[in-house]
Amino acid sequence: MPLLADLHAALNQGAIEIIDLTAPLVATTPILQLPEPFANTIGFQLEEISRYDDRGPNWYWNNIHTGEHTGTHLDAPVHWITGRDGRDVSQVPLTQLIAPAAVLDFSTEAAADPDFLVEVDHIKAWEAEHGPLPEGGWLLCRTGWDARSSDQDTFLNADENGPHTPGFSVDCARWLATEAPIIGLGVETVGTDAGAAHTFDPAFPCHQLLLGANKYGLTQLQNLAQLPPTGALVITTPLPIVGGSGSPARALALVERS
Ligand code: MN
Helix, strand or coil, X not given: CCHHHHHHHHHHHCCEEEEECCCCCCCCCCCCCCCCCCCCCCCCEEEEEEEEECCEEEEEEEEEECCCCCCCEEECHHHCHHHCCCCCHHHCCHHHCEEEEEEEECHHHHHHCCXXXXXXXXXXXXXXXXXXXXXXXXXXXXXXXXXXXXCHHHHHCEECCEECCCEECHHHHHHHHHCCCCCEEEECCCCCCCCCHHHCCCCCHHHHHHHHHCCEXXXXXXXXXXXXXXXXXXXXXXXXXXXXXXXXXXXXEEEECX
């Protein structure tokens, strides 16, 4: 049977399951909050054009107001100054929008310490058990943070010292950017960097180093707990915003069920 017919049959029969990794887009979807004096993104908003009324008797439609980096979204290399000569979000090769994923689970560590940082040794230990990170694929980092994603305050988890959310050490970000065969890093938190990453050297190392290496970020993912450590295929669908630094995206994972 042709490959695509096989795939469709497997999807219909449940041999391949589709897991939605995307946060619903609503006005309360958490967004990043930068401190003064920096400018911030807007949240998601619907603006009704007509709803079966005088403005349009038989139809309902809205304008949408959103930041590029609102909700589940892709960071393109050009998002960061180190990637300013790299791809914008409309230039992501289609082959990278369907890519395998390694799923690393640090939910226990993040529950014990919201400032938990993944180190290279954590990834090496995972590789010793599961094999190398996928060439041309994603590293998806599970932290359990998706359970907080319906509430801005618990999601950002900030106090007077700034946000406390898990992420990656500078050394690990450098290793992921320069040594790992991945195309990008996917996380459950508001951004790929840890909440405390404004204090790191360099600051925001995942943004600084991965986007500078023409790799991507994929943020505010959900349901990573439903994925196996290896073998999932992730479909990412950022809008082709010409010149855009990122885009809200539907992220889906295909998983084989036996
Ligand atoms: Mn972003």
